[in-house]
Amino acid sequence: MNNVSPEDDFFDPEVNGDHNYASISEEVEIQQIQDRCVCIFDKTTATYGIIMVMSNSFRCSVCNSSVCSHIRMVNSYKETPFHDLPDELCDIFTDFKTTSNQFLVQKSTLKIPFRRSTTLTHTLLSLHDKIQKITVLQPTSQCRKCSSDSGEYQTVNERCPITASQNIYFVILNMWICHQCHEKNVYEGLDDGLLNMGSYIVTHELLRSYLHGFLHGKCTLFAFYTHLKEVHLDFGLSNFLTYNKLKNAWYCYVSLLDVDYRHGFCCNICGENPRTIICDGTSLSFRKKMLLQPGNIKAQIDDEKLLYGSSFKEMVFVANATTRKMLKRYSKLTSVSSMSNEEFTSMISALEKEIPELANFINDIEDGIHCPPTKYKSLIASLSSSSPVCVLIPNNKGLHDALQKLCDGDDIQCNPDLIRSLQEQSPLLFDIYKGCRPISTCMKELLKILSKKAEQPFVTKENHTVEKTLENPELACFPSLPILRERGMYYSDKTVFKKKEKCKKVFSGHPTLLPGIFTIFCSHGICYGYQVMRNHESANIPFTIFRTRFPTAPDMVIYDFACSLHSYCLRRDPLFFRDTKFFVDRFHWYNHKACSRGYNLNLYLQHNTLNSQVNEQGNAGLKRIKDQLSYMTQQNFMTHCRLFLYNKNINKING
Structure with missing residues (x-):
């Protein structure tokens, strides 16, 4: 689908002539030029207008107005049922987000099977033979509301088209009106494999064909329609379905699919409270102007309800930035490029004032050339970072017991449990223990x-x-992780901090599309849901997901920006995340230069078999539907993205 931007020079009067379009006949009042863009000819003023949907309203690009005569002509169709609209207007009315739902007026309401079954196969196989023998389609002669059998049939359409993949059939379509309660029973079509759209019918076989193209290929609906049209022409058919009617039927078909999303977005091993989470963002998104509720969390902050977390000084080992800078430089030096006596003395003096234990340790390992021994470099580099110290010494009883024994002068070599705890929980300290x-x-x-x-x-x-x-936010989809509590507002949300020493994530955004979606996966590759990002990806997104939807924080979070996320969480709700370990995935670790080595997943041998790229691999599959989803409305985007991820999950769960 092509997006028409108001900045495009397609409608430049100097190019096309002001209100004079030679390619459009004056005999035609309405003509669709491009997707979501129509040309209207107003006979009273003898002028043309170009109508598009912009910012929740129609706007004429020629008149540069939302109240001109061309707009009034379009608005006159607002109350018209969808099936009675001119085909040229169907697209912009479907795209018009404040009124799109009222035009999806399918008559079929029963759930349509999604997964294969014997019943589904039989329905599809017998579909064409059944249609060829039928001349009238009508519901049962019993009221669904009051169960009365007193009533009469009324013809809805004497020549209702049924569009199939290789044929078009015409039947009489009736409905049944109850004499007792006046309820109108319409023909559902489920048992016959048909979708009743009121003025036309589409076979499930045709719609299911596109369903497979959507889920497993890169086929857009327009490409599918073009293919269908060519096939119909090959069979000598001419009264084929219009693109807008097919699109409307497809949206209705998707809404009726019988899908258990809660089951599909839940790993059968991890359950509804996954302990290991691998998360990341991807650029799949829709247009910014299609957001139904633009907003920003910062505007909602109430000073009286602010919650407090940990401070920067409480988290880091060396609070003074200048001292950290000298210590970091010291950790990188070698015997070839050592620190001068003056610099070394200045660093030791600063450390003695803030962390005398570290100053004594450096003096103890010094050999006179003012550069640290290789075995201590990673530890010193981590202590010089602005990362929390608890990434090196996480909250673990076995680790604390091992460190206590070492501080008491006991050798833990003969205690395999303590050795294992030290190695698994703090590999940096374990390597130092082995060597000294x-x-x-x-x-x-x-x-x-x-x-x-x-x-x-x-x-x-x-x-x-x-x-x-x-409330369940419209921009989030976590079927098996319902909201349990509010996020809360924190003092750190209203404070701007310097980020010069921190690892940074660079973003390049699209001018008209939202940044993308943020997905979370378990370690078995099952997606638990996604959140549409209003702004660029930030630590606030995973924090909010964990804080609002998880009964307890995950045991392990793997994220390419885990260093920033860890600090973000501790500054807001440290106790909730006390037992959570944060790691950077293996692929992105080499981009991290300023944070603690404790985030390096490669150091933790017990996680060697863990695939830290399941999120990247899962998000890569979303590229297949980028063309289809990028220019949808918000509601259609959420529906299609959910269906696609559900299908991927089910295929993985079922093997």
Whole structure:
């Protein structure tokens, strides 16, 4: 589908002539020029107008007005049922987001099977033979509302077309009116494999054919329609369905599919509270102007209800930025490029004022050339970062017991459980322990202060209790993860922090489309849902998902921007995320230069078999439907994206 932008010079009077379009006959009052764009000829003024849907209303590009005579002509059709609209206007009315739903007036209302079954196969196989023998389609002669059999049939359409993949049939379409309650019973068509759209009928076989093209290929609906039209021409047919009627039938068909989304968006191993989450954003989206409720979370902040999390000084090991900068430079030096005596003395002096244990440790490992031994470089680099200390020493009893033993001077070599805890929970400290047994007194003191600093973000903090919400946001789809509580508003939401030392994520956005969707997967590759991003991808999106939809925070979160997400979570609700471990996926780790080495998933041998790319791999499949979804309305985008991801999940669950 092509998007017509008001900035395009397609309607430039100098190019096409002001109100004078030679390619359009004056005999025609309405003609569709492009998708979502029609030309209207007003005979009273003898002028042409170009009508498009812009910002929740119709606008004439020629008159540069939303109240001209051409707009009034279009608005006069607003109350017209969809099946009575001129074909040229169907597209813009379907696209008109404030009124689109009232035009989807299909008569069929029963759920249509999605998954294959013996019944479905039999219905499709017998469809054409059945239609050839039928001249009248009508419902049963019993009222569905009051069960009365007193009534009469009334003809709705004496020549109703039934469009199939290789033929077009014509039948008489009746409805049944109850004499007792005056209920009108329409023909459903489910048992016959037909979708009743009121003025025309489309076979399930035809719509299911496009369903497979949508789910497994890159076929757009217009390409499918073009193919269908050519096939009909090959069979000598001429009264084929218009594109807009096919599109309307398809949208109705999708809305009636019998799909258990809650089951399809839930891993049969992880259940409804997955413990390992792999998340990321992808650029699949729709037009910004189709947003039904534009808004920004910052505008909702109420100072009286602000919640407080951990501060920056409570999270990091070295709070002073200048000292961190000197320490980071020191961690990168070698014997060839060592630090000068003056710089080294300045760094040690600064550390003695802030972290004397670290100053003593560096003096202890110094060999006179002012560069750290190789085995300590990763640790010093991590301590010099602005990342939370608890990424190096997470909340784990086995790890704390092992560190306590080491600080007490005990050798844990003979205790395999403690050794395993140290290796799995803090591989950086484990590597140092392996290379310098027994550890020095200065190292013991450093471990003590590290353990204390790792606990500091959680000391004296309170659990944040936020009321449950009943609203389900229209831009989110998490069928198996309903909203449990509000996100809450935090002091850190209204504070702007410097980000010079942090890892950065660079974005390049589309001028008219939203940034994309944010998806979350479990470690088995099952998508649990997605959130449309109003603005560029940020840590707020996964934080809000976890905080509002998860009973308890995940045990592990893998994200290409996990370093920033970890800090974001601790600054707002540290106790909720106390036991959560954050890791950067293997593919993106090499882009991270400023954060702690504790986020490097490759260091944790127990996770060697974990596929940290399941989200990237899952999102790659969404590229197939990008052309179909990018210019849909918000509601249609959410419906189609949900159906596509559901099908992928079900195929993976069923093997």
